[in-house]
Amino acid sequence: MTPSISDSAPVDNASLRAAVEAFATTPEQSTYLDVVRGCLQGRLLLDSTGSDRPTVEADGSYSFPAGATLQFAGGTGPDGRPALFAFTSQQQINRMHPDDLSDVQALVQPAAGALQLASTERYGWLYIDPAGPTCAISNRDAAFALRGDRNDAVKQALEIADPAASKAAVLDALAENGPLLLAVDTDSVPASGVSDGTPVRIRDSVDPDGNPVLLAFTSGPEVSARNVADSFATRPAAEIIHDAIQAPYGGLVINPGGPWMALSAEELRVVLHRIAGATPG
Structure with a gap:
């Protein structure tokens, strides 16, 4: 140390x-x-x-x-x-x-x-x-x-007290394309741990208007805070953001256990554009 x-x-x-x-x-x-x-x-x-x-x-x-x-x-x-x-x-x-x-x-x-x-x-x-x-x-x-990957930059941005400053910091952190986690229904994962071709169930939710949104997390404990029985899968932020703007989803909620943030499809497209612009080639 x-x-x-x-x-x-x-x-x-x-x-x-x-x-x-x-x-x-x-x-x-x-x-x-x-x-x-x-x-x-x-x-x-x-x-x-x-x-x-x-x-x-x-x-x-x-x-x-x-x-x-x-x-x-x-x-x-x-x-x-x-x-x-x-x-x-x-x-x-x-x-x-x-x-x-x-x-x-x-x-x-x-x-x-x-x-x-x-x-x-x-x-x-x-x-x-x-x-x-x-x-x-x-x-x-x-x-x-x-255990596993964490996205401390996004987590720190979520902790900012001022809502506007927090959102700007979260969007900047997401544009770095670091890891995010998806919550997975453990019952949908084969006991062997090896995929048998059946899709696993990824946790999602709905926004106040009733529209489906994908859930993302910055660490394993954040997943457990929502449902201790869930497993998790790690993906680059760009992959999760891409899924969050595909039907049926219309946005993303990060760390629903709080402090949390909901991002619209429009905001997520801007982040994807920033990631693409920073990717060589």
Whole structure:
């Protein structure tokens, strides 16, 4: 893991903290999945109190000299396996050290980086804000969240609060032709996993006017947030957009579990034109 603090803005992952609080209030599958998918965006802190101090460079980045000790706070999960602690803000770390704040150290990491570390054999669990309210993510679920392709650019664009700015950012991100996921009815997939020529059932929906729209997702956890039993298939954005403007569809809805966005056929054609213009040859 290569830590970085080149972005000096304080970490305050309020959206993930809200998801954790919602899970603690109502601990069920849907609120748990909201926490897992929230861990694919933003930043978290790891408590490195007791580690050797890093060397800080002029640009704000830092590194540890050879032989330096680097340790992260953790505990034990419900099954006795080691747990890694991660925090949504510095205040959450400080709650773990109420009597000696002067020695507290923290490393900034992408939230997905904390998931990645928790998915290794070293850990069995990832606890978010262990001082409470908290949520424990299992090693297996951390690995699932990271499995397959993700489109973090589209997901980040969906998180923008201003609707007009969010739509513009989503369209720009889609024009990069990164991966998107389709939700697949698992019951339509052959048990062998090998196609027998029968089409699988792709999940769709209807817009407020009752017109069919295709559904697309930015990650596996986003698919699970809508229907935990569904499988998923990954395609380039251009292929999914092309299907979304073919009959019977008249548009695309991305991440229906929220934050979500509906795009019209006209908007999608513009994106396809941009992708085609950027493709060599």
